[in-house]
Amino acid sequence: MLERIIKAYNEAVFETDKEAAFEVINEAMAQGLTAEDVVFKVVIPAVEEMMADITRNPDANLAQHFMTAQIAAEVTERMLEKFKHPPEIIGRVVIGTAAGDLHSLGKRIVMGCLKALMVEVVDLGVNVPAEKFVDEAVAHDAQVIAVSAMMVHTATGENGCRKVREILCQRGLEEKIKIVVGGAPYRFDEALYKSVGADGWAADGITASRMIIGLIRVVKDGGGP
């Protein structure tokens, strides 16, 4: 039965058919699958499957990325309420779009993937000043600050990631908090993330979560990369 559910769910996600995906999940619950099973045996493997698919074939389109993330996040959120024991959280991330930038979608996709993979995410919204990124990261004890920027000037400008790095450096937080970036400008220039002072970048939300989980582990293990 599980195999059939997984197949039907993956197909729905692949075809970006949200209604169909939810139908599969509802049916699975009706047939007695536990919330834990839905998340760990259906949703997370689907996200991972999508990750593998993207590595094999970089042609997955925006709707597919979005649906994978969105469906996964929504299903996970709904299922978490039904969990018998709270699941173990991998780590915590604060995320927002850079100062001057109001493009929210990239950030949303990254959030969806992270949530589905059991990373806690604090959403700081759009047009976030650098100081706020750092203050909130400290307040929430986050291991990673994620800065999304869809425009060249907000990705490379002095008020975005560069400033976050400056503040982390001034406050001596560089070992405790890592910075990751993403958004269209970084996809055009794969070395850009370094020049703005980030520790990592990713081309899409699904690979982003893998990279972010890696950095969370680095911080938790108490060392630089």
Place this chain on the structure above:
Amino acid sequence: MKRRPEASLTLRVRTATEECLLQVVPGTSVRDVLDTTKIRVRAACGGNGSCGACVVTWISGDVNAQTTAEYQRLQPAERAAGARLACQLRLQADSEIRIDDPAPPSAWTSIPANSLSAAPAGRPELQQHIYGLAVDLGTTHIRLSLWDRKQGRRIATRRGPNPQAIFGADILNRLASVIDRPERAEEVAHLARDAILHALRDILMRDVGEVRPMLAEIGEVFIVGNAAMLALLTSQGARELLDPENWAGRVNYQPKDPAAFQSKWLLPHATISLPDPVSGFIGSDLLADLVATRLIEGPPGSLLLDIGTNTEIALWDGTHLHITAVPGGPAFEGSGLRNGMAAEPGAIFRVRPNRDAWSLETIGGSPERGFCGSGLVDAVACLLASGQLKPSGRFASPTGDEGFCFDPGNPRTALHAQDIDTFQRAKAATAAAMAALLRQAGMGWNSVQRLCVCGAFGHTLDIAHAQAIGLLPPLPVEFIELAADASLAGCEMGLLHQDGLATFANMRNHIVAINLSQIWDYDDLYIDHLRLRPIQNQ
């Protein structure tokens, strides 16, 4: 492979270095046709046969008899050898000509007559400096026309590239180029000003026959453009435009020192009129569209879409004009696609299934070099209809590294999965913006009675195809108008009006500007509209 539109004749043109096929509407002079292309004949009059410069050699095909002007300007021996004046020559059947001594290459071509609007009434009260220039200063292209304002007569038009593009193809990069280097501001402003003056001189040389005296007779230059173009032209406010606070706020680009600004134009009697834009992200070019289409004189539920690098959308609900802007356009102008290109010779502008192959039509009938906006819409719609593309935007079977080739022999006719994704993003951004605007005005698609489509697609957009993939709403076709050059038309109306600036300023009073980043679920709408399917009624 190639079809041609109904009711047009084919003209084959040879020069020493090239050859092309042109579609000619019967009745149009050969000079007028050539003026819209890169191969122009020499000319020094308005095409009335008086300068005798536009000599071509007729090779074959049925054409009109020689005119009196040709008897006067050409020697009998020349005429016997096939010499004709291009401005007098009219086709009666498919024909062929040769041009031995074409005009030197130029960035400027004429705008085809069929995309120009009817001339507004003249201003008989004008006593001096009766000429005027209307300028649509676009990010990518500049379009302009020279007028005899007294008679209300359009003397000639030109279209050419905005040379500021070397400082950034899109608005943001261009703004950034002067923010980083303030000393460059004057250079960037000069580029646009100089291009406009260059086009003006080209008109005076080729269509009037005298330059210097005419420059002194120009009484007004009326310029519309997006806020960034106006900021760059007047060398101010570039940094402010990057601040989200100013996107919906009123901005002012009237030159700080008007006298100094005017003197740079070297047109001693011309007033340079710059209607104010609506806000930081809605330019005066949109106001020109609104003036030209008379949107607010139409029924409530009139919608206007100006597709360009920045796509602007206006909705008239009977009381207010709801306006927004969305950066969805570049893909429709070919940017970001592997085989995308502007609507230039060799661009595939129409795709049709043809038994088990495809028929592709290109601009100028030249070999396929890539897809322009309308060709892209056709291509995607055809692939969707044939089941080769799924509504999700995925190809039914993998296309491999070559992509999907419409002409298997020509890699320039290929579309790749990534191109489809780029296209989906552009059409989703546009369609979702229209949906958001309608909702904001408390309306649905069924209350829309009129839709004017201006800008990038020109006149070649296949409306049924655009509807099938969800770029345009499923309205009855008679509700939809293609008004490609509306912003130039509105600019011309501003120029010819007694108080054009006031007409534009009044239009602003009806406007409610909406910043889509403040619509909380715009990104959901955007995702919903990625799917290749007709727009759903909300």
